[in-house]
Amino acid sequence: MLKQFSDLGINEQLQQSLIDLQISEPTDVQKKAIPVVLNQKDDLVVLAKTGTGKTAAFGLPLLQLADIENKDIQTLILAPTRELGQQIYKNLESLASNSTEIKIVSLCGGTPIKPQIEALTNRPQIIIATPGRLVDLVKREAINLKSIKYFVLDEADEMVSALKEEVDAIIKELPKTRRTLLFTATMPGYIKQLVQNYMSKHVVHIEADMETVGHQGIDHQYVVVEPIEKLEVLMHFLNSREGERGIIFCKTKAAVNKLAKNLAINKFSSGALHGSLSQGIRDRIMGQFRDEHIDILVATDLAARGIDVKNLSYVVNYHLPDTYDAYVHRSGRTARAGAKGLSLTILQEEEVIDIADFEDELGITFKTFKKADAQSIEENNTLLWAKKIFKTKPNREVSEDLKAKIKTIFHHLTKEELVDKILANYLAQNATVIPNPEGAKKHKKKKQ
DNA sequence: AAAAAAT
Numbered sequence: 539m540l541k542q543f544s545d546l547g548i549n550e551q552l553q554q555s556l557i558d559l560q561i562s563e564p565t566d567v568q569k570k571a572i573p574v575v576l577n578q579k580d581d582l583v584v585l586a587k588t589g590t591g592k593t594a595a596f597g598l599p600l601l602q603l604a605d606i607e608n609k610d611i612q613t614l615i616l617a618p619t620r621e622l623g624q625q626i627y628k629n630l631e632s633l634a635s636n637s638t639e640i641k642i643v644s645l646c647g648g649t650p651i652k653p654q655i656e657a658l659t660n661r662p663q664i665i666i667a668t669p670g671r672l673v674d675l676v677k678r679e680a681i682n683l684k685s686i687k688y689f690v691l692d693e694a695d696e697m698v699s700a701l702k703e704e705v706d707a708i709i710k711e712l713p714k715t716r717r718t719l720l721f722t723a724t725m726p727g728y729i730k731q732l733v734q735n736y737m738s739k740h741v742v743h744i745e746a747d748m749e750t751v752g753h754q755g756i757d758h759q760y761v762v763v764e765p766i767e768k769l770e771v772l773m774h775f776l777n778s779r780e781g782e783r784g785i786i787f788c789k790t791k792a793a794v795n796k797l798a799k800n801l802a803i804n805k806f807s808s809g810a811l812h813g814s815l816s817q818g819i820r821d822r823i824m825g826q827f828r829d830e831h832i833d834i835l836v837a838t839d840l841a842a843r844g845i846d847v848k849n850l851s852y853v854v855n856y857h858l859p860d861t862y863d864a865y866v867h868r869s870g871r872t873a874r875a876g877a878k879g880l881s882l883t884i885l886q887e888e889e890v891i892d893i894a895d896f897e898d899e900l901g902i903t904f905k906t907f908k909k910a911d912a913q914s915i916e917e918n919n920t921l922l923w924a925k926k927i928f929k930t931k932p933n934r935e936v937s938e939d940l941k942a943k944i945k946t947i948f949h950h951l952t953k954e955e956l957v958d959k960i961l962a963n964y965l966a967q968n969a970t971v972i973p974n975p976e977g978a979k980k981h982k983k984k985k986q
Numbered sequence: 987a988a989a990a991a992a993t
Binding site: 618619620646647648651668669670671673674677696700701704789790791812813838839840842860864 | 987988989990991992993
């Protein structure tokens with residue numbers, strides 16, 4: 539018999555929200571984790587694949603356990619990035635839409651702290667935070683964590699490694715009697731050891747959705763390119779996926795900026811996301827991406843973990859990820875909730891040997907992505923650029939006066955001559971966009 | 987070495 543949310547002990551208000559959200563059946567991780575959280579006894583370490591519903595696996599039972607008679611903060615959820623924190627907040631809000639008496643407050647950085655201090659005076663039962671901001675609030679004595687009963691670390695492996703200092707500072711403020719619930723898709727051996735130090739009660743270990751070896755639904759492919767043709771191959775791929783949506787991962791913020799600029803010049807519907815942008819811009823780009831106003835997100839590993847955007851059919855590794863786990867998280871942005879997706883890694887010749895390591899370490903098999911020959915890539919990219927120009931709407935912000943002046947410049951040209959000039963301009967622009975080998979060498983030399 | 991997280 540299939541277990542339903544009601545069988546797991548989820549109450550009617552939350553069941554109604556699930557109906558509203560058109561979520562009909564619990565996933566494996568939800569079936570396994572919900573009863574344990576509701577039992578109010580044990581600590582919990584949950585290992586479950588990307589995109590299998592971990593947020594609801596702790597969100598549903600913790601919303602149910604929220605005691606509205608109790609005006610103290612009862613649940614603390616920590617996330618590694620502001621974007622993920624906000625996403626968890628929104629998910630919990632929508633799960634709680636029929637439990638209106640529950641108050642949830644998001645305490646992520648990058649936004650003014652005063653409104654958050656204000657919001658805390660409303661006595662929320664549940665808070666979602668990023669570590670830096672929460673430490674700040676504790677230092678200001680704007681928050682008291684002594685009443686916490688449930689402590690959730692999402693992306694637990696990242697939290698106890700990269701953000702260990704802040705997490706340790708926060709744990710010092712928590713009562714020993716609390717329950718600790720850790721959720722993650724990846725758990726390197728050394729982290730597994732470390733994690734034991736964070737638990738105070740008997741620990742239940744749950745592994746869910748793991749019986750399917752590899753990352754079900756993800757098609758792993760790689761393509762070998764010369765440095766000079768990397769951008770061209772990427773654009774050719776993006777053109778072949780016109781109307782689809784995905785994320786392109788780069789190694790550095792500077793590389794994200796550069797690639798996003800190149801894609802913008804070539805009229806791709808794209809935006810950049812990394813940690814040096816203001817939170818306002820980060821929120822705007824994420825909003826546009828979620829609302830499908832832009833199709834392509836160019837990002838650092840800021841977007842690698844937890845981010846759940848609907849209908850992403852591909853992920854591109856424009857640079858190799860640093861770790862095997864980073865590959866798991868990046869590629870896990872596609873093929874979510876049972877969907878299919880492609881994870882394409884673009885490599886240079888000397889990096890090909892790494893592919894075998896990824897295969898061995900992660901138990902996956904890469905197929906080779908067949909790139910077209912240089913000439914057809916260029917032709918194809920140019921044709922699609924022309925189509926995009928055709929579809930471009932006139933810019934109303936340009937004054938009539940300026941338009942008239944520009945028209946006089948081109949006045950004496952025939953249509954054919956005008957097309958020739960626009961095309962030549964496009965090709966020249968692209969030539970400057972793609973670094974030539976000389977330039978690449980010079981750059982390398984400079985770095986050494 | 988780079989990314990994230992506080993201002």
